[in-house]
Amino acid sequence: MQSINRHYNILDFAIASLLRRKGKNLALLTIYTLIVALIASLIFFVQALKREAAALLQDAPDIVVQRLMAGRQDLIGLENIDRIAAIRGVSEVTPRRWGYYYDPVFGANYTVMADAKLAPQAGMATVGLGVAKNQRIGPGDIFTLTAADNSLILLNLEKALPFESELLAADMILLNPADFGKLFAFPANAATDLAVTVANPREMVTIANKIVETVPGSRPIMKSEIIRTYDAIFDWRGGMMLLVLAAALLSFVIFAWDKATGLSAEERRETGILKSIGWETGDILLLKFWEGTAISLTAFLTGVIMAYIHVFFFSAPLFAAALKGWAVLYPAFHLKPFIDPYQLSTLFFLTVLPYTAATILPSWLAASADADSAMRS
Secondary structure, X not given: OHHHHHHHXXXXXXXXXXXXXXXXXXXXXXXXXHHHHHHHHHXXXXXXXHHHHHHXXXXXXXXXXXXXXXXXXXXXXXXXXXXXXXXXXXXXXXXXXXXXXXXXXXXXXXXXXEOOOOOOOOOEEEEOHHHHHHHOOOOOOEXXXXXOOOOEEEEEEEEEOOHHHHHHHOOEEEEOHHHHHHHHOOOOOEEOEEEEEEOOHHHHHHHHHHHHHHOOOEEEEEHHHHHHHHHHHHHHHHHHXXXXXXXXXXXXXXXXXXHHHOOOHHHHHHHHHHHHOOOOHHHHHHHHHHHHHHHHHHHHHHHHHHHHHHHHOOOOOOOHHHHOOOOOOOOOOOOOOOOOHHHHHHHHHHHHHHHHHHOHHHHHHHHHOOHHHXXXX
């Protein structure tokens, strides 16, 4: 109980000491908080995007089979469907027809896909919300696309894809297979790639190797590889943003280190007075520890709360353009709150502990000095 009262009294004195120099400490606290908020926002946003992408990609095909020609993707013949379906462990093979369409009017690239379910009739189309907003169209409106032979294809917008699909389908246009074939002059006996469903996920690697043997020039891509690619992309973009913040972070480190390691004359006199009235060196170090902890913990907690609000309430407007990845059609979606304890712990150790530790050494040097010399300095 006596030890608790000792810590309480020293903490109370530390807070009063910080308030006496509130201007200097408030400036430090403001910069400290902003740095923590920016880094925490970046961490929250990248982790939430990776988690959202992984959840959405769970419905992706187990294996996507592409055909390579001269090292680049080419159309794959439909005759390969029966070859792949004959492989033991393959339960279904579905051809997919899709491509990219550039809209010179709005300067946007659309992903166009043939889908008989969502576009059952020729002349009908289903689009993502990004395309609908960009084209300024709604259900029942008519819009046009320029075909490969420079003729115009009139399309009636049947409906827009739901808001929940924005992350993957903001730039999507779904057409009837007949309209898709006319738009790109797409051959009827080919597909962009083949979606393969595997009965036993543990046999996926084996089946992928058999596909390579069965279909020369093919490249099977497993779902796990797609998810890892998305993770790598978001990590790379997050790293690039962190490099942009590195200058601000370095400036703060220099500022904080200068403040923490350079005691002012007033602080040295205060240390001398405390020693002269009976405070021990351990008490003074404990005082400086609580001062550093109060500033660093306040900055950390405030910064994390600000980052949480910035990312999960306002969709991270500071980082969205750099990390979402669309050139023109940025998807509008709300991320589900998710915090990685490991990432948060890493941020804590990188921001709170160094500053708190930096306050101990100069305080120990001042506390070890003679009380009279400290008061005269």
